[in-house]
Structure formats: structure tokens, C-alpha cells
Amino acid sequence: MSSLTLLYNEIAQCEKCGLSKTRTMVVPGEGPEDADVLFIGEAPGWHEDKQGRPFVGPAGKFLDELLAAAGFKRTDVYIGNVIKCRPPNNRDPLPPEISACKQWLDRQIEIISPRMIVTLGRYSMARYFPGKSISRIHGTAVKRDGIIYFAMYHPAAALHQFSLRKAIEEDMRKIPRLLEDTATGRISDLVREDRER
Numbered sequence: 001m002s003s004l005t006l007l008y009n010e011i012a013q014c015e016k017c018g019l020s021k022t023r024t025m026v027v028p029g030e031g032p033e034d035a036d037v038l039f040i041g042e043a044p045g046w047h048e049d050k051q052g053r054p055f056v057g058p059a060g061k062f063l064d065e066l067l068a069a070a071g072f073k074r075t076d077v078y079i080g081n082v083i084k085c086r087p088p089n090n091r092d093p094l095p096p097e098i099s100a101c102k103q104w105l106d107r108q109i110e111i112i113s114p115r116m117i118v119t120l121g122r123y124s125m126a127r128y129f130p131g132k133s134i135s136r137i138h139g140t141a142v143k144r145d146g147i148i149y150f151a152m153y154h155p156a157a158a159l160h161q162f163s164l165r166k167a168i169e170e171d172m173r174k175i176p177r178l179l180e181d182t183a184t185g186r187i188s189d190l191v192r193e194d195r196e197r
């Protein structure tokens with residue numbers, strides 16, 4: 001059994017926060033164990049909670065389109081969330097829930113060891129770019145300990161606000177170039193080395 005499958009079995013039993021009482025299914029994430037790119041969204045919604053899979057509702061369909069436009073198949077990349085169980089009525093995740101769920105995402109990242117982590121929306125952005133505003137940093141990347149961190153709007157936000165659609169499409173198209181540069185060891189002009197930490 002793969003390391004990720006073993007981890008999913010553990011996550012399925014998790015009762016570390018109150019969302020375990022209201023979920024239908026845990027949504028651990030999906031994608032190859034050796035994915036180069038790991039996308040991190042916010043939390044499962046209604047469709048995801050029913051199917052146990054991330055990004056399968058309208059925002060997920062849009063994410064699939066964005067990936068295809070950048071030359072990726074959904075099965076090329078890993079897709080997960082900050083929170084693995086749906087908050088009731090799609091409310092925002094609460095700080096204690098994010099903190100209780102952090103260990104699962106940490107372990108996923110450790111197993112997958114991606115070359116690039118893409119944050120979708122403000123909750124995953126806050127993990128890697130604390131105190132920053134998404135409207136200012138979307139489409140920019142930092143390199144930290146050999147990993148490129150890249151911030152994007154959440155596809156659901158772009159679905160509801162047409163003005164963000166162009167921005168999210170343009171940002172997604174930067175990813176192949178960033179990946180190519182990490183492969184060659186070149187630092188793209190889209191990336192700054194992070195010396196703040």
C-alpha cells in the first residue's frame with residue numbers, strides 16, 4: 001500500500017475537530033504521489049463532501065479548464081485542501097480547525113515532496129505568505145528551501161467575479177515556465193529568493 005493510501009486511511013478516521021461530526025466524507029486530496037506541482041485550496045464544498053474528492057463541483061470544473069489551458073492533465077498534479085472536512089453551509093474554516101488539520105497537509109507535502117506548491121485562495125496563501133494580500137501577490141512566486149511557492153486566486157472566486165478570471169488564467173499559464181526553470185536550476189524573473197525567513 002502506498003504511503004499516501006496509508007495516510008488517507010488515517011485521515012478517514014480523524015476526529016480532531018468538530019467537522020468530523022458534520023461531514024459526509026473526508027476529502028483528503030488526490031493525485032500522484034510523485035507530483036511536481038501540489039495545489040492547495042481551502043476546504044471541501046457540498047459536491048466534494050458527497051464524493052470524497054477535491055474540486056469536483058463548478059470550481060473544480062473551472063480548475064480542470066485552467067489546468068488544460070496550461071498544458072496539464074488533472075492527473076498530472078496533486079490537488080488538496082487546507083481542511084479535509086466540509087465546514088457546514090460552506091462557512092469559512094475556523095482557526096482551531098485549520099490548526100487541527102495542519103498535520104495532515106504537512107504529511108502529504110512530506111510524502112509528495114513537490115517542486116512547486118500553488119496556493120488557491122487566501123487560506124492556503126496565509127500558510128506560506130502570512131500577512132500578505134492576495135490582490136497584491138497573486139501571480140508571484142518565492143523560492144524557499146528549493147521549493148517554489150506560487151499564489152493564485154481560488155477558482156471559485158474567479159467564477160463569481162469575472163474581473164478575476166483573466167488574472168487566474170494568466171497566473172496558471174506561468175506555472176509551466178516556473179517548473180521548467182526549477183528543472184534547469186535557472187531562477188525565473190517571476191521568482192524571488194526568499195530571504196525574509
Ligand code: SF4
Binds near residue numbers: 015097
Ligand atoms: S477537518 Fe481535519 S482535523 Fe477536522 S476532523 Fe476533518 S480531517 Fe480531522
